[in-house]
Amino acid sequence: MVKTEFSPIADTTRRAEIVALLRRAILTGQLGPGQKLNELRISEQMRVSRAPLREAMRELVQEGLLSSIPYAGTFVIDVTAKDIDDAYSLNQVLDEFAIARTWPLRDQRFFDELDRRHEAVKQATRNLDTTRQIETALQLHGLIYEWADNSVLLETWQRLISRLQMYFALHQHARNEPVPAEDVHETYVRLLKGTDMGAAQRHAREHIHLDFEQLLSYARGLEQRPSRGA
Amino acid sequence: MVKTEFSPIADTTRRAEIVALLRRAILTGQLGPGQKLNELRISEQMRVSRAPLREAMRELVQEGLLSSIPYAGTFVIDVTAKDIDDAYSLNQVLDEFAIARTWPLRDQRFFDELDRRHEAVKQATRNLDTTRQIETALQLHGLIYEWADNSVLLETWQRLISRLQMYFALHQHARNEPVPAEDVHETYVRLLKGTDMGAAQRHAREHIHLDFEQLLSYARGLEQRPSRGA
DNA sequence: TCTTGTTAGATTGTCGACAATCTGATTGTC
DNA sequence: GACAATCAGATTGTCGACAATCTAACAAGA
Structure with a gap:
């Protein structure tokens, strides 16, 4: 029996891809500090409904790249x-x-x-x-x-x-x-x-x-x- | 002008309350390590739809208390x-x-x-x-x-x-x-x-x-x- | 008996629509 | 003109339903 080394297969949920896309956009400066993320617009651009987008944003909030204020919006964190x-x-x-x-x-x-x-x-x-x-x-x-x-x-x-x-x-x-x-x-x-x-x-x-x-x-x-x- | 000291008012979203409830349940051991969180059952118990529940769970995943496997489920982390x-x-x-x-x-x-x-x-x-x-x-x-x-x-x-x-x-x-x-x-x-x-x-x-x-x-x-x- | 293919049920992922809330402009009053 | 009340539009939060996927049981064939 040969020892097989398989890496786990890629996450195939939209949510995971959205997280990756947003993270990249923030880290490359495509989304600047303080900028507001409009859910409707982004979901339309990505051809995705708001549910997985919002879940992705929640992850990034906990990751510290976004900050969210209820009923006001979600923003890229500010740099101090x-x-x-x-x-x-x-x-x-x-x-x-x-x-x-x-x-x-x-x-x-x-x-x-x-x-x-x-x-x-x-x-x-x-x-x-x-x-x-x-x-x-x-x-x-x-x-x-x-x-x-x-x-x-x-x-x-x-x-x-x-x-x-x-x-x-x-x-x-x-x-x-x-x-x-x-x-x-x-x-x-x-x-x-x-x-x-x-x-x-x-x-x-x-x-x-x-x-x-x-x-x-x-x-x-x-x-x-x-x-x-x- | 007297220096006022107001604390921020409470988050009034269901999501925030769900996060607090789940976190408490995990930290007190009410939800044991490795246990699976059934979305439908929990959402019914809390009288809430699955959307805010799922967002809350996403937060706790990033917080390190839960771990999630796509299409398989979300689980309380194991203790090693x-x-x-x-x-x-x-x-x-x-x-x-x-x-x-x-x-x-x-x-x-x-x-x-x-x-x-x-x-x-x-x-x-x-x-x-x-x-x-x-x-x-x-x-x-x-x-x-x-x-x-x-x-x-x-x-x-x-x-x-x-x-x-x-x-x-x-x-x-x-x-x-x-x-x-x-x-x-x-x-x-x-x-x-x-x-x-x-x-x-x-x-x-x-x-x-x-x-x-x-x-x-x-x-x-x-x-x-x-x-x-x- | 073991393996493989199939299928039904349950569960997660995603969607579109509605409700709650905020923001800014407008109007009316002093 | 200054200020408060009101309202319309936009945006976020939540809901119920449908689609995609997994699991386990069962059947068929070697």
């Missing part, structure tokens, strides 16, 4: 500088924990996957695809969470990251300039392969520090002259 | 020893972080609220109300998260804790014996009022350690002979 700062500081703590948990579990498969994701970032960078670059960079960063063998931690990080991805996408959208060509993840990958866990943890803190600083100043700028919706 | 262990280890890290953040923000109002919640636990203990005892103990513990002024952290903790509360409730249900009468939170409260932050952090780790150990052995016992549903 404090939110980013909060997420950033928590992310530092989680990073440290994730690295500590992953450290003794590293093996060849881990290193291979690390390289693969690193390569994906470089690929996106070469192609000047900023959206994909953010996506791949977060996936590279997320490996330590997937490897840490702690489902609650992984889930927590994914919730955190979906918001950060939205922020980063907004930022890039606004600046609309070519992304840094040099490989900023080189050291990160190298340290994760090394033997000094403390060094890896320390670097992780600073690794994303610069990006966050830029993001923060951008968000602070937004708050001076808030533009509602789109 | 690993889940508890994962949640416990993450909770330690978060506790440390929350205390560090709260520390410089402590003031008289903090101390008062601390005493108030401590008193609530003692009250529930005197009344031998185990469910309420768990609830109040978690609320006491949650003060450092509410005070830490980090919305993402608070949200993370609340997700974590709703599951832990379910575990604890199950545990108590199973053992069904009078809860410890002595005041195990005395030291915790005293240290949070003191000047040695490190001591408070260290104690927080051990504070819940014993409870978790009991919980873990209980969960491990469950996994030997899994009883599905109720």
Whole structure:
């Protein structure tokens, strides 16, 4: 008997597809912060009734990407500088924990996957695809969470990251300039392969520090002259 | 002009009430792990149509209390020893972080609220109300998260804790014996009022350690002979 | 006996219509 | 003109019915 490895088949409900569509629209900035989601219009555009759409929106509300006010509407969450700062500081703590948990579990498969994701970032960078670059960079960063063998931690990080991805996408959208060509993840990958866990943890803190600083100043700028919706 | 302090008025949608009802049923053990939620039956019992019920269930799925399989059903999540262990280890890290953040923000109002919640636990203990005892103990513990002024952290903790509360409730249900009468939170409260932050952090780790150990052995016992549903 | 195909019942997913609520403009009054 | 009452339109919340899918029992054939 050969050991078969089947992955679970795709969700075939409209609801699941709607969730994916909406999430993507938010994370890429297609739907801006504060924007209201009109149920009737969206359901007509997607050729779907409002029932699965509303269920999908409820999921995204709990996921933290939307916020809903009864009888008023459902909106894309607003970006405040404090939110980013909060997420950033928590992310530092989680990073440290994730690295500590992953450290003794590293093996060849881990290193291979690390390289693969690193390569994906470089690929996106070469192609000047900023959206994909953010996506791949977060996936590279997320490996330590997937490897840490702690489902609650992984889930927590994914919730955190979906918001950060939205922020980063907004930022890039606004600046609309070519992304840094040099490989900023080189050291990160190298340290994760090394033997000094403390060094890896320390670097992780600073690794994303610069990006966050830029993001923060951008968000602070937004708050001076808030533009509602789109 | 007097500074008015109005709390937001209650959500008046059926959906919100259904969420509250279901959550309570799960956290008190009225709905056991693995149990399937029949939409038609529940909607009839609540005198509500399936639409708001399904939306409510979608929220609880994202909250981590339910899990859903398309066309198969929605179930109360299963309790595994690993889940508890994962949640416990993450909770330690978060506790440390929350205390560090709260520390410089402590003031008289903090101390008062601390005493108030401590008193609530003692009250529930005197009344031998185990469910309420768990609830109040978690609320006491949650003060450092509410005070830490980090919305993402608070949200993370609340997700974590709703599951832990379910575990604890199950545990108590199973053992069904009078809860410890002595005041195990005395030291915790005293240290949070003191000047040695490190001591408070260290104690927080051990504070819940014993409870978790009991919980873990209980969960491990469950996994030997899994009883599905109720 | 084991496997495969069929079918009836139950349950979940989706739809279109109606009810409840909010928003903004309009009207009337002082 | 300022302000409150009213009303029409738009939008969200809820309902009941239908479609799609799953489950389990049963029958047919090797």
